[in-house]
Amino acid sequence: MQARILDTVETAQSFIQATEIWVPDAAGTRLVRSDGLYGLHGAFGSDSSGHSFAMGQGLPGRVWAEGRPIILNDVQDGTFVRADSAERAGLTAAAAVPVYAGNLIKGVLVMLCGDPDFGVGAIEVWHSNNAPGSVMELDGGFYGSAKQFCEVSERTAFKRGQGLPGGVWASKTPMLMRDLGRGYGFVRAESAGAAGLTTGLGIPVPAPGGSSYVLTLLSACATPIARRYELWDVVPGRGGQKAIGALVDGLCDIDGPLWGTERRIQPWQGPVGRAMATGVPVAEVPSGTHRYEGMVALPVHAHGEVTHVVAWFF
Amino acid sequence: MKEQLVVVGAGMASGRALEHLFESDPDRYEVTLINAEPRGNYNRLMLSPVLSGEKTYEEIVTHDDDWYGENHVTTLFGHAVTRIDRDRRIVVTKSGETAYDKLLLATGSAPFMLPLPGADLEGVMPYRDLDDVNRMLDAAEMNESKAVVIGGGLLGLEAAAGLRLRGMDVVVLHVMGHLMDRQLDASAAYLLQKDLERRDIKVHCKANTKAILGSNRVEAVLLEDGTVYPADIVVMAVGIRPETRIARDAGIEIGRGIIVDDAMRTSDPHILSIGECVEHQGMVYGLVAPLYDQAKVVAKTLLDEEAAFKPVELSTKLKVTGVDLFSAGDFAEGDDREDIVFRDPGRGVYKRLVLKDNRIIGAVMYGDTADGAWFLSNIKDGTDVSGMRDTLIFGPAFAGGAQMDPMAAVAALPDEAEICGCNGVCKGKIVEAITAGGLTTLDQVKAVTKASTSCGTCTGLVEQVLAVTLGDDFVMPTVKPICPCSDLTHEDVRRLIKARELKSMPAVMQELGWKTSCGCHVCRPALNFYLLADWPLEYGDDSQSRFINERAHANIQKDGTFSVVPRMWGGVTNPRELRAIADAAEKYDVPMVKMTGGQRVDLLGVKKEDLPAMWADLNAAGLVSGHAYSKGLRTVKTCVGTDFCRFGTQDSTGLGIKLEKRLWGSWSPHKIKLAVSGCPRNCAEATCKDIGIVCVDSGYQIGVGGAAGMDLKEVEPLASVPSEQEAIDITVAFVQLYRENAKYLDRAYKWIAKVGLEWVKEQVVDDLGNRAALVARFDLSQSVYQVDPWAERASTAAHPEFTPLADFSMPEAAQ
Known part of the structure; x- marks a missing residue:
């Protein structure tokens, strides 16, 4: 008993207040909820339990139809089917990210945030049409109370390989940046520093069609998006051999840097292993520890296989 | 007086060298670490992620002020060494001079x-x-x-x-x-x-x-x-060039780098060198792996131990996120070489192996480097790959066809699926217990859900459920199997012998899937004990599965002779016994007669062929085997109690004799030593025995789990009882519990540490019914095994194994 009590840590409130995973049903015609973490918004969770979405319907269905990530800064705008329930819960904005393996949708990750005047953080979707000489521009973003950073981001574009969005775009690899306030030679770095944004997670979001999308989650200490990040590199199995996931980078507010730990994981081992094995995102309460209220394991696909899993714990 | 070691250069090689040095002998040297950079040791390889923003400098520091403080390293950072004075044995910086007994130059490279x-x-x-x-x-x-x-x-x-x-x-x-x-x-x-x-x-x-x-x-x-x-x-x-200026100026032998021998010594016997600044057998090194090897070697050299640096095959890694690149060995073109190439243009994959004389000498991979480590080991080992040329480029895994993945099968099980049939525990219950209860180990799951606590065959499944739920937070226990003949542990085997009523060695080996036809020297003694402990009536002891001492019923000595120790109950003897022992010593030319710590007499140097006759002589005087060689009861030491001692509170000698007469002859997982002391002065040293009883005015204090050999441990209190009979019953019940549950070759204190004293108390002290049942089972076992092995073997006609194979007393035989 004693060990468990010591294991629980006082935490700042998370920037993301609810997380859901929607997956195709057996018929492949509707998206049904496979996982949900609602924290203090249990009523919203209960209201959501009966829902499912056809292609084009609601936010998950719209993501599915349009084949791209979407950020809704105002869930009362008519797209969000559960708008009334969200209003009662104080949830105001939502970000939905599809997980595609080639052209096949494996699931949709939905993240919901609360009062836009509360909390500092950023959930952004960056987009490029990949035309020669193109850049990555902001497709949508939710910033909480970091209004100035929001304005700067709307005016910023990243060339290939440049900055977090450009780096992820060019390498097609998730990246975890530590100090967002240095370098880059433009105002966004300065305003990131001013807003207190310190850690940046960039994740490629493969989607059908020729465009590239990058999801960035920028976190500030006061209202973090996550307190622990893990980036897993997946070597696909072949010839009867199992795939292996290797932890290549990560940060934890308690354990510090996670790189260099030689951790390996097999398919099905825990939530990261499950995301690796199924190619479907996972959101659940992590077992074996009382430190975190929830975690997400998001697989990234390339050439029909899972090549990375990004996990964050909050 | 510590020697002074001055280290010039706080790079990766010197940091590692100091770690090895302090691990082996932290007190040999007083260390001063001088670095031109104004900082201590950090992982220079990780500068690129710091440049890109994917790491911070703090994350790549390898040795911080705390580490230097704990290891008493004096640091001078931001001070460049300008000169070495080898005659005076000092190094000079702008801030002064530092004397050395030994100097380690780790000045690294300078960028060109x-x-x-x-x-x-x-x-x-x-x-x-x-x-x-x-x-x-x-x-x-x-x-x-x-x-x-x-x-x-x-x-x-x-x-x-x-x-x-x-x-x-x-x-x-x-x-x-x-x-x-x-x-x-x-x-x-x-x-x-x-x-x-x-x-x-x-x-x-x-x-x-x-x-x-x-x-x-x-x-x-x-x-x-x-x-x-x-x-x-x-x-x-x-490019980089070895930084050799101060060495060169000091007159140390220089080539491209500071020349060192296999032990990392320079041309000056008091100066050593490692890292990018050295040249060894004409080679300089710019990758870290050989430098770490050099660090190991130089630490040994500094401690006057033999060590030699051997360069090994290296591989390359480019630290650019998203670039997957591997190369090793020699892949230049050549007439005597052949290539095997694989390309997947759609995925940007290129792999090339260079072979010479059917051995891989070089490998380059881009885009898919999963098998890099395997190819590197083949290069290092010079493996003949002619047998696998067809599939070589696909790496070690090519077996064709996908295997069934047991983890996937467990993950796919619904919550209602039964995992433990004996206790009716389904997957959902286990997962809920893990998640809600924060459980992380098999033992915790067993304690909470009771799964896997009966026959044990579902243990693997329960572990897989743990892995599927926890991920790599659950480390599959790397338990040691009983021996190479089986993947099962001792505990598994004990459990299964009981649960499946396996009553012979062939039954055990067949039903539990032994990989060998008849076991080995490790498992057979263990199985023999488990079987006789669990099935005393049905199973017959197999002497072929015993160690030499237990077969010969005497302790073999270094010269092939044996020691014979007759039993002396409670350490008490009489003139008739002493005479018989003395007569035997004379009759059989025994070189040494010695008292043992167990309060009896040892006859040392007895020839094997004399054993049966000596036993017969000792038997005739009423002496039986002292089992000084067995995994069984050895001795019950006593001090004189109320018989004679002014301080004796109870009849400790009498109790000791009764216990010895009850317990002798029983086989157990390991030797058992008892003692009974007449009062808390503890002259019989009862408090460091497997079972030790200290008599007090109110009765008997029973302690268990002591040790006085390689491990030293005091007994833990098991029970305090008012009557002698109760003391005997609890002792016998404890011995039987130990016999039925412990791993073979675990002493009682090790077994108690595994199962917990509380559990032992519940079984033999608190639960009177269980105590009686244990005593009954012990007595049943004794009905078979309490026999004098000497009496059984006293006739050489019946036991030819004691007859020598050759008679060297006949000179003709030697011709």
Whole structure:
């Protein structure tokens, strides 16, 4: 008993207040909820339990139809089917990210945030049409109370390989940046520093069609998006051999840097292993520890296989 | 008085060397660490992620002030050593002199700077240390800043990628025909260049730099062919040279680097050297793995231990996120070589193996490096690959067809699926217990859900449920199997012998899937004991499954003779017994007669062929085997109690004799030693025995789990009882519990540590019914096994194994 009590840590409130995973049903015609973490918004969770979405319907269905990530800064705008329930819960904005393996949708990750005047953080979707000489521009973003950073981001574009969005775009690899306030030679770095944004997670979001999308989650200490990040590199199995996931980078507010730990994981081992094995995102309460209220394991696909899993714990 | 060790250079090699040194002998040296950089040891390999923003400097520090403090290292950071005075044995810095008994030079490399016009302009920098990284980051903060990197090797490309991530426009200039020409062939380099260009990094190969242009600071780079690249910074990453200046000035032998022998000694016997600054057998090293080997060797040399540095095959890793690259060995073209190449253009994969004489001598991989480590080990081992040429390029895994994945099967089980049939525990219950209860180990799951607590066959399944739920937070226990004949542990086997009523060795080996036909010297003694303990009536002891001492019922000595120890109950003897022992000593020419710590007499040096006759003689005097060799009851020591001692509280001698007479002859997982002391003065040393009883006015204090051999441990209190009978019952019940549950060769104290004293108390003290049942089972076992083995073997006719094979008393036999 004693060990468990010591294991629980006082935490700042998370920037993301609810997380859901929607997956195709057996018929492949509707998206049904496979996982949900609602924290203090249990009523919203209960209201959501009966829902499912056809292609084009609601936010998950719209993501599915349009084949791209979407950020809704105002869930009362008519797209969000559960708008009334969200209003009662104080949830105001939502970000939905599809997980595609080639052209096949494996699931949709939905993240919901609360009062836009509360909390500092950023959930952004960056987009490029990949035309020669193109850049990555902001497709949508939710910033909480970091209004100035929001304005700067709307005016910023990243060339290939440049900055977090450009780096992820060019390498097609998730990246975890530590100090967002240095370098880059433009105002966004300065305003990131001013807003207190310190850690940046960039994740490629493969989607059908020729465009590239990058999801960035920028976190500030006061209202973090996550307190622990893990980036897993997946070597696909072949010839009867199992795939292996290797932890290549990560940060934890308690354990510090996670790189260099030689951790390996097999398919099905825990939530990261499950995301690796199924190619479907996972959101659940992590077992074996009382430190975190929830975690997400998001697989990234390339050439029909899972090549990375990004996990964050909050 | 400690010797003074001065270390010059706080790089990765010296840090590792100090770690090895302090691990082995922290008190030999007083260490002073001098570094020209104003900081301590850090992981220089990780400077590139610090440059790119994917790590912070703090994350890559390997040894901080706390570490130096704990290891009493005096540090002088930001002080360059300017001179070594070998005659006076001092090193000189600007701030003074430091004397040494031994000097370790780990001065690393200096970056080579091309002697171009303009190379000394502000903004031209090497890429070697944190100061260089900070200068590059300062430049990156300028708007629309541009960087030119001269050098398309490992370091130059890492700099280019990092600078690009920081927002600079970057051009890489490389004088050779393709990038990383020392590590890659042209095809892999082509893919690498494509990846870099996808990041908008411009690559210009066959680029000869003519000059660096600018007035006060750099403004552009001019090539021989007239191309001009504008630049706000120029990073020169064109190679490193061993930093040997102070060694050279001091007259130490220098080649390309500081010349060292296999033990890392220089030409001066008091000076050693490791790292990028050394030259060993004509080789200098720029990758870290051999430097870590050198660090190990030099630590031993400093402690006067033998060690030799052996260079090994190296592999290369480029630390640019998203670039998957591996190369090792020698992959130059040659007539005596052949290639095996695999390309997957759609995925940007290229793999090439270079073979010579059916051995892999080189490997290059791009885009898919999963098998790199396997190919490297084949290169190192020089494996003959002729038998697997067809599939070699696909790596070690090619077996054809997908295997069923048991983890997937467990993950796919519904919550209602029964995992433990004996206790009716389904998967959902286990998962809920893990998640809600924060359980992380098999033992915790067993305690909470009762799964796997009966027959044990579902243990593997329960572990898989743990792995599926927890991920790599659950470490599959790497339990030691009983022996190479089986994957089962001792505990598994004990459990299964009971649960499946296996009553013979063939039954055990067949039903539990033994990999050998008849076991081995490790498992057979264990199985023999488990079977006789669990099935005393049905199973017959197998002497062929016993160690020599237990077969011969005497302790073999170093010269092949034996020691014979007759039993002396409670350490009490009488004239008749002493006479019989003395007579036997004389009759059989026993070289030594000695008292043992167990309060009996040892006859040492008895010839094997004399054993049966000696036993017969001792038997005739009423003496039986003292089992001084057995995994069974050895002795019950006593001190004189109320019989004679002024302080005796109870009849300790009488109790000791009763216990010995009850317990002797029983086999147990390991030897059992008892003692009974007449009062708390404890003259029989009862408190360090497997079972120790200390008599007090109110009765008997029973303690268990002591040890006085390689481990020293006091007994833990088991029970205090008022009557002698109760003391005997609890002792017998404890012995039986130990016999039925412990792992073979676990002493009682080790077994108690595993199962917990509380559980033992519940079984033999608190639960009277269970105590009686244990006693009954012990007595049943004794009905079979309480026999004098000497009496059984006293006739050589019945036991020819004691007859010598050859008679060397006949001189003719030696001809």
